[in-house]
Amino acid sequence: MWGSVWSTGKISRVDGLWVFTGMPRWTFGRGGSCVGACYLTNTNVSAAVLRHELVHREQWRHYGLAVPVLYQLSGRNPLTNRFEIEAGLRDGGYLR
Numbered sequence: 001m002w003g004s005v006w007s008t009g010k011i012s013r014v015d016g017l018w019v020f021t022g023m024p025r026w027t028f029g030r031g032g033s034c035v036g037a038c039y040l041t042n043t044n045v046s047a048a049v050l051r052h053e054l055v056h057r058e059q060w061r062h063y064g065l066a067v068p069v070l071y072q073l074s075g076r077n078p079l080t081n082r083f084e085i086e087a088g089l090r091d092g093g094y095l096r
């Protein structure tokens with residue numbers, strides 16, 4: 001679990017998702033990033049966000065190492081990105 005190298009906060013496991021807090025900003029995008037079964041963030045760990053990230057974990061399980069390429073092909077706009085839509089735009093903090 002390479003997230004532990006840079007994590008300065010709590011490390012926990014939520015429904016099979018490793019959550020690394022206290023991560024430096026350069027280690028994740030937007031409010032946090034899911035890589036495989038690891039969620040990297042500074043403090044963004046609400047119940048809604050963790051629900052969202054658990055879906056991303058399942059996407060990684062399904063698509064494997066193709067996720068980064070497929071995610072980029074889906075576009076940078078989270079409102080039209082199929083991975084963000086599937087994970088839940090409201091839970092991900094993209095809709096208010």
